[in-house]
Amino acid sequence: MLNMKTRKKSAMLLLTAVMSISLFGCSTGNTTTGNAAQPAGEGNTAAAAETTKPAGGKLVLYSAGPQKLADNIVSGFTDKTGIEVEMFQGTTGKILARMEAEKSNPVADVVILASLPSAQALKADGLTMPYPEAANADKLNKDWSDAEGNYFSSSASALGIVYNTKLVSTPPTSWADLATPVWKDAVNIPDPTLSGSALDFITGYLSANGEKGWDLLSAYKANGVAMAGANQEALDPVITGAKSIVAAGVDYMAYSSKAKGEPLDIVYPEEGTVISPRPAAILKSSPNVENAKAFIDYLLSDEAQKLVTDAYLIPGREDIEATNRTNVKDIPQLKVDWNWMSEHGEETAARFSETFK
């Protein structure tokens, strides 16, 4: 049975390889990936014997968020376990759309999303597979991960006020500042229907301030705050100087651009902000459950958590500190209610985009 399956798989690979060769002579790259998968399958048994990890095969990962980090995690995982990873990289929205389209014939084993409410929704729909015995799960931040082990937030990012240092000499220190005439028409805010973290900020702010929270958002609109695409799209005009500030900007993007030398910096407003966790979950439909579990274990390992901090993200484990960015304990936080946020996400996003259109 298993033999049949692998034979079928190799035939498929062979077919792909032959097709690629015949279709374009120049791309040696593609044919090598086609062939590389096969020896890896055999080599796994040896690797598995050493590490007592599940034997070989593959893992299909859908991952949102910074690509470099995902690439590093995938290659670290493959080095360690010999499991080949096929990755689809996109935004949270694209991943959910892909999963929906594949509903009747799912292929993904693990998803990493950039928004906690989406993971809560997956759990509520019964699409996730609990894995409570994951290694190091007890060291994770309790608020960001599921107690029953349906999802694990291996990283997070805080939202702040990101500004262009060439244009802004005295940065605003509170969310309310952005509604003052000084910043008229100079502020972008990411679109909450496209950016999970922006939605987390808006629902988080509302959950902490109640209906009064809308006063601030309407004041933003009146002050010419523009709703501008997903995170990077909102940040880009600030880098080039067309706008001065991103409200509710993702901090790791600001840190990494700043490290490159772009004129950017970030402040966390004094009244507090929202930290947006990035959950990973095993799908119930996963055809490679053992590999998926090994991947979650790897995500929570010291090694992967180091990769997370290198990417300027907040590590998901509370016992690990980042040296290149502000850590959780130094970021003022709003008292948010994730359950309220999860329940009201849809209507809030709709009301927000209706207001800002």
Add this chain to the structure above:
Amino acid sequence: MDNNRIFRRVGVILALFLLTISIGVPLLLIFWQSVYVDGQWDWMAPIRTITGHHLSGVLLNSVWLGVCVVAVTTLLALPLAWMMAKTRMGEHRWVDVILMIPFMTPPYIGSMGWILFMQKGGYLQQWIPSSASWSEMFFSFWGMVLIMSLHLFPFLYLLLRDALIRIGGNLEEAGAVHGARAGYRFRRIILPLLLSSYGMGIMLVFVKTIAEFGTPATFGRKIGYYVMTSEIHKYISSWPIDFGKATSLASVLLSVCLVMWYMQSAMSRKFTYRLVGGKGQRSKRYSLRGGAGWLCGVYLAILLILSVGIPYFSIIAASTMKLRGSGLAFDNLTLDHYRELLSWGSVSMKAIGNSLGLSLAASTVAVIIGTGFALAIGRSSSFMQRVIDLFSLLPNTVPGIVMVVGLILFWNSPWMPVTLYNTYGMVVLTYVVLFLPYTVQYVKSSFTQIDGTLFQAGQVFGGKPLYILRRILIPLILPGMLAGWMMTFTIATRELVGSLLILPPSMQTSATYIFAQFEQGQVSLGMAMAVVTVGMTVLMLLGIEMLNSKRKWNAS
């Protein structure tokens, strides 16, 4: 004669079968999804979505945008087509390839180029600081119309130019002999003969405009102009996903496009004439001297600056910047991004290889199938032929993303014996389906203008159907096939929306690579990739153009 009829009958049946499985069923599955909500039949679901959603405004936005873009593309393309067909300027064949550049450029990249150029602190203001007083006025509805027209006009231009060349000089000369003046000749001879090609052209421009996603997503969002595609895309790519709502909106968009199609086909039936007869034709080319020559030269120059110059200035500038925050300055220049992009064995090189391979495969398959369809459609005299015509046009009238979702639903369904999904073949299939309308349109447009007497002549002299096909039909429609192939190839190399959803995990094309770089904040790297892929396609087309001009299809 009988032989011929069987030949055609088989062709029609085969075409219908292929269209049903590649386009019909996937679209049916989409509509199924929009009325079959949570395991319940709900015929009212689409209607409720539409009424409950301030949709009329968004729909009007889409239609108004389409109308304005059609008007502006006509203004841009018609004079140019006349110049390139009727004057000595037409001998500069390189112009055609340069004019294809805007069409090869992914729309959102082109819009980004304009945004970077015109925005506050943009390249124009860095260059000429005094322009700050007016340059931001560009961010309006008419700016968007201009961007979209500059992207689409080459398409209309090529259709019109080919039609003008086919009209040839002798009809006009006949008019002149009988004393008609230039204006009268244009109005009574050229215009009616041009109408069928023009109708087809503007229908496709209109449909492309209202089904376009890139520009509304980048530029439209900036100016707060929302259209149907942005709404559909919202439902399909952001949480919570709702295919039902998306498909309901898509069906409205589809209806608008079908109305356009009906009007066009009615017009085309009325104004189609046999232009390619057995007599051969001369086309007179005016030599341009003095004022007229200058005027044409200046017109072409302005058009090239607007459609290629400005966007590509921005794209190249952005691709060579060390720090995007430092702006235009010589010490801010670097070629590092190109070095990173073109390093052997890198992800980006693999993406380029994938794009080229996929596009070659898809455009070749599309030309073969599309030519078959176009011949089966013939002059769309029978009902079945009209059905094929409609079906082969559908992928162009449904927003790409909807078509792609339909294909996924079909090819990934549990009851399919072979799941093509997540394979290389699926990508090729999707591209073929998405771009089939181009080949069909181009081939159909050359085919309908061939005079039937040519085939009768072939038969009189004892030619078997295959011989007639090989020696009469194919040579006459070859320019159409070649145009279709080139068009498919160029668009396939930049196809984004479908690729994002159907590429197997771990596989990237140049377009998804660019998109990913934008998402990741590596704008310079993404722009460098755009320059490289468009550059490569241009070189390839120039090569084909050179080979082609040696063979002189249009010579008498």
